[in-house]
Structures are given as structure tokens and as C-alpha cells.
Amino acid sequence: MPHPLVLPLDHLALRGDPAAPALRLRGSVINHEALNLRIGRLAAWLLTRGLSEGDRAASWMGKTEIACLMPLAAARAGLIHVPINPLLKRAQVAHILSDSGARLLIAGTARLGTLEDGDLSEAKTIEEREADEALDGGGDALPASPGSRDTDDLAAILYTSGSTGRPKGVMLSHANLWLGALSVAEYLKLGADDVTLAVLPLSFDYGQNQLLGTWAAGGSVAPLDYLTAKDVIKACAKHQVTTLAAVPPLWVQLVEQAWMPEAVTPMRRLTNSGGALTPGLVIKLRGIFERADIYAMYGLTEAFRSTYLDPSLIDGNPTSMGRAIPHAEIMVVAEDGDEAAPDAPGELVHAGPLVAQGYWRDAARTAERFRPAPAWSRYGGTAVWSGDTVKRGHDGLLYFVGRDDAMIKTSGNRVSPQEIEEAADASDAVAESCAMGRKDESLGEAIVLFARGNGDEAGLRAHLKATLPNFMQPSEVVWLGEFPKNANGKIDRTALKARIAS
Structure with a gap:
């Protein structure tokens, strides 16, 4: 199926007005021109660490500047980024480093100090402060990747949370991440004057797109490592946040707080994934944010994102997953392989260019989840068979029923x-x-x-x-x-x- 021109992932740093804000850090604001320059410097520095094209470079840190630049800097350097959730402990980190074959791990001194002999596998460690010094040292900067680069090349391996076993690495290409960012920017109607508060982990596909989708629209991101729900509210007021993404447990905490007017008034959109919103939670959110659009979404790391509900429909359909996002085909497949009838349960199957390339070094599990699309698919090719049971109503809206397991x-x-x-x-x-x-x-x-x-x-x-x-x-x-x-x-x-x- 045709889709917009796909470019290497690091070109997202070129989409904004050079003079407009791109990254709002604790003590400074970086515009889009500086964002591109600093991505180039970090990319050049990475290549001085003895890495070769296709090597995996891992990062294990909070939402610092380096953490925010790494997805695009690694892509510009021809490396594969492996972001590690900063909340993970040494056993999970050791598994990810070994499984990915990472050659480099960037982390702060305290986190590196928790690792033991053998945890690093083949990875060389570098303290985050060295990367910071490279950014501020005025060294050479790699230019943007050539537009002719093969965008089917891997750009990242995102490890799932491991709730059903050891974390597995999902292989995402430049094209997967580029189109995912454009898709989100389109259906969320993000603009250059939008400010996204990044509260979700950047190792999480939903969290990483706080950066990528916003930069695709030329907007700015304020990263936040929060301790309490009140920290989120204060940051919304400080940065005049227009876009807030969260998962249901965080929304539950946020609606229990008193929101100051300066945190509410600028808000244009709230987005939810990682679990369904309940009707009661929608009512509470609406009670605080009368004018903000509320986006209910469904996604899986293996295909980034699958569906969203038009905000105009959420009050009447608060439990719906909505319809397919741009560049995605969502099918409800009955047990016999045919399309499920309206209101009949079936497995959600996702086809199209957002489908990942499988699980890293795991052919068996890849074969289970990544299989040929049904014969009646518009896109065809390889699809993600989610294992989630859904149904499509007569109105065309999708509803989650449950995971088979x-x-x-x-x-x-x-x-x-x-x-x-x-x-x-x-x-x-x-x-x-x-x-x-x-x-x-x-x-x-x-x-x-x-x-x-x-x-x-x-x-x-x-x-x-x-x-x-x-x-x-x-x-x-x-x-x-x-x-x-x-x-x-x-x-x-x-x-x-x-x-x-x-």
C-alpha cells in the first residue's frame, strides 16, 4: 500500500522551525536547530567509542538530555539503540545486555555501580557525564543521514516489560518509527506550538513517541522524572503543557489531585494507552479538563500503535478502542480465519508498515506472533497476531474483550x-x-x-x-x-x- 515518503529516523530533528523550542530541560530550552546539532555531536561521539554500523548501543538512565537524544543520535550513527527502563534492576539489565549483544552501555555512576561481574556481557560502560561533556565540548557533528539510506534497517530494539516471562526485544526499523511518529502527529493533530510533558518511560514505545511524535510536528517536549502525581501537575503549569500522555494507573492518581487552573487551561489533549479507560475515569477527567480532547488508544509494541478513538465519540463510547490509526490495517479474525461478524469476538490482527520486524534473535516466538496476514487483508504481507480478543460493533468501533491468556x-x-x-x-x-x-x-x-x-x-x-x-x-x-x-x-x-x- 502507498504511504508518505519515509526518511531515516534522525530526519525528525529537521522538521521543526530552527528557532522554535524543541526540548525543555530543567535549566535550559534547546531549539530545533540546536537539537539537530547536538544529535549530530552525540552521533559523532558514539562512533569514537569503537562502534561499527549495526552495533547495539544501550542507554540506562532517567529522562536526561542524553536519554532524549539517543534514539535519533544512534540512528544517525548507523547504530541500533537499546533503551533500558531506568526502573529495572541489575538482573533484568544483565539479561537485556546479553540478549541484545550490546557493545556499549551509557548510564549514570550510581546505576553502573549496581552491576556485578558478568552482567555487562560484551558491553563497554561509559558514564553519562562523558556524553554530556562531548555535547558541550563543541566537537564535530555528523550531518543528517543520507535520504537514500535503507529505512528497513533496524533503528531500535525495545524490550517488553516481561510480565509473561523474560523481556523480549522487538525489532523496529527506521520506517516503523518514522511512520509511527507521523501517524501520531496526524491523528492527535499536533502542531508546532504544542508542548508535550514526557512522563512515561522512554524505553516504552508509547513513552518514546512522546518525543518522536511531537518532533514530527515541530513541537517541543518537557521530559519529567516524577515522584508523585503533584509533580506532574506542577510541571504542566510550569511548561504550559498542551499534551499529556499516561496509563490508567497514573490517570487514577492524577484525578484524585487538586489541579491548579494554570495547569488545566493550556491543556489541549490527554492520551491513554496501556489499558482501557473506564467510564468513571472518563467522567472524572472531563470534570477537570472540560475543553481538552481525550484520546483512548490501543497498542502493542510489536506494531507500535493500532487504534484510537476520535475524542468526539468518547463520552458516548468510553470503553471503545476506536478505529485504525493512519498507516494501519486492523482486522478482527474469527477462529475459522474469516472476518468476524459485527459484535462477534475475534483476534485483533494488525497489518501494514508499522508492523515490527520480529523478536531479536528469537525465531520461535517471532513465528508465533508474526504470521502472514489473512488472504482478505488490504496490505497483506506479515501481520501481528495480537492474541487479544476484540469485537467490532455495527458502528465500526472496536471494543476490547480480553487477552486469551x-x-x-x-x-x-x-x-x-x-x-x-x-x-x-x-x-x-x-x-x-x-x-x-x-x-x-x-x-x-x-x-x-x-x-x-x-x-x-x-x-x-x-x-x-x-x-x-x-x-x-x-x-x-x-x-x-x-x-x-x-x-x-x-x-x-x-x-x-x-x-x-x-
Whole structure:
């Protein structure tokens, strides 16, 4: 299928007005001209570290300037960037370094000090301050990559959070990331005067596109490593933020805070992925941000992003995933391989130029997930078979049903955890929740509902009985003061599953 001209990823640094802000750091603002220059300097410095084209260069740090420049600097130098979530510990970092075959690791002194003998595998370590000195030293800068460069070359390996096993590296090309950035800029209607607050990890595909999508539109990014929800609100006011991206657990924290007018008034759009928004959460967001557009989205690292819901539809369809984003074809495939009928469940299959190149050095798992698109696909070629069950309504909107491996099989019924969670979250007793199955001799699986709220179990159960059928009622409610979160800020379902298995 035709798509816009694809250029090497580092050309994103050339799309903005040279004099306009591009990166808002704690003590300075870098314009687009300086952004391109500093990307070139960092790229040139990387090549003095003994690296060759195609080598993997890893970074393990917070949202510093180096962390923000690395995706484009590594691409300009012909390297493959491996961003590592700064919240990960030495065991996970050692696995990523070994699996990726990284030749270089840039990190701060404190993080490097946590590593032990053997953790680095083939990687040479460099302290982040050395890269900072190279940026400020006025050295040579590599020019932008030639437009003739093969954009099917790998630009990054993004490691999943590993909630279902050891993290696996998703291989993303220049074309994947370039078109992903253009797609996001288009459907979010980003402009050169937009300011994005980057609160999500830059190692997360959704987090990295806080940078890439904004720069594709010529806008500016304010990176933030926050400790509390109040830090996010203060940063929104300080930088006059127009675009805020988050995952549901963070939105839950944010709507529980008092928002100052100077943090609310500039806001144009809120974006959500990494889990569904609930109707109650949409109402709370709307109560704070009356004029901002709310974008509900669905994505998977293997295809970057798949769907978004037009903000004009969210109040009437708060649980919908929407429709395909630009440059994506989204199919709902029935068990027989045909297109699922309206309102019938099927597997979400994503085809088109955003589909990644597979898992790094893992042919077996690549073959499981990356398979030929259905014969009736418009794009054809290789597609990502998500493993997620969805349905498409008669109105053409998509709705998430559940992951095949997360569905609860109880009393002969297949129950979506999301449906139980949406019902629980709509009660006055619950702020956030997570439902899952526990093995049970008579039921097959009993439903366990983890909840954070006021502890009013009688009120919660009365609400659930009025809302859900008998076979969907929890056998047990476990109240938590705080949910465990994984490195990307999502609820850590693996940790919760371990609690009910022990």
C-alpha cells in the first residue's frame, strides 16, 4: 500500500522551525536547530567509542538530555539503540545486555555501580557525564543521514516489560518509527506550538513517541522524572503543557489531585494507552479538563500503535478502542480465519508498515506472533497476531474483550477481567481494580477481585450484584492500599497472580 515518503529516523530533528523550542530541560530550552546539532555531536561521539554500523548501543538512565537524544543520535550513527527502563534492576539489565549483544552501555555512576561481574556481557560502560561533556565540548557533528539510506534497517530494539516471562526485544526499523511518529502527529493533530510533558518511560514505545511524535510536528517536549502525581501537575503549569500522555494507573492518581487552573487551561489533549479507560475515569477527567480532547488508544509494541478513538465519540463510547490509526490495517479474525461478524469476538490482527520486524534473535516466538496476514487483508504481507480478543460493533468501533491468556474460565463461561473491573470501578467503593482467576475444583477458576478504595465490601458487592450476572461475581475481594506496578507504570498482574497462587 502507498504511504508518505519515509526518511531515516534522525530526519525528525529537521522538521521543526530552527528557532522554535524543541526540548525543555530543567535549566535550559534547546531549539530545533540546536537539537539537530547536538544529535549530530552525540552521533559523532558514539562512533569514537569503537562502534561499527549495526552495533547495539544501550542507554540506562532517567529522562536526561542524553536519554532524549539517543534514539535519533544512534540512528544517525548507523547504530541500533537499546533503551533500558531506568526502573529495572541489575538482573533484568544483565539479561537485556546479553540478549541484545550490546557493545556499549551509557548510564549514570550510581546505576553502573549496581552491576556485578558478568552482567555487562560484551558491553563497554561509559558514564553519562562523558556524553554530556562531548555535547558541550563543541566537537564535530555528523550531518543528517543520507535520504537514500535503507529505512528497513533496524533503528531500535525495545524490550517488553516481561510480565509473561523474560523481556523480549522487538525489532523496529527506521520506517516503523518514522511512520509511527507521523501517524501520531496526524491523528492527535499536533502542531508546532504544542508542548508535550514526557512522563512515561522512554524505553516504552508509547513513552518514546512522546518525543518522536511531537518532533514530527515541530513541537517541543518537557521530559519529567516524577515522584508523585503533584509533580506532574506542577510541571504542566510550569511548561504550559498542551499534551499529556499516561496509563490508567497514573490517570487514577492524577484525578484524585487538586489541579491548579494554570495547569488545566493550556491543556489541549490527554492520551491513554496501556489499558482501557473506564467510564468513571472518563467522567472524572472531563470534570477537570472540560475543553481538552481525550484520546483512548490501543497498542502493542510489536506494531507500535493500532487504534484510537476520535475524542468526539468518547463520552458516548468510553470503553471503545476506536478505529485504525493512519498507516494501519486492523482486522478482527474469527477462529475459522474469516472476518468476524459485527459484535462477534475475534483476534485483533494488525497489518501494514508499522508492523515490527520480529523478536531479536528469537525465531520461535517471532513465528508465533508474526504470521502472514489473512488472504482478505488490504496490505497483506506479515501481520501481528495480537492474541487479544476484540469485537467490532455495527458502528465500526472496536471494543476490547480480553487477552486469551487472561480470560477467566469459570462455571463453563469465559469471562473478561475488564468487564468485572469496569463494573467495580463504577462503584463508589473502588478507585482502581484488577480481576483474575484462581484455580478452583468446582468452578474451574474462581474470580478474585483486587481493589483499592474505601473498603466498603458490602456496598461493592451490592453494586456488582446489580450490575453483573451471578457467574461473574467475585468469590473473593482483596483490598490493597496500593497496587504493584511494573516498570511501565501498569498494574503488575504477574505479581498479583503470584499472591493468589501461593
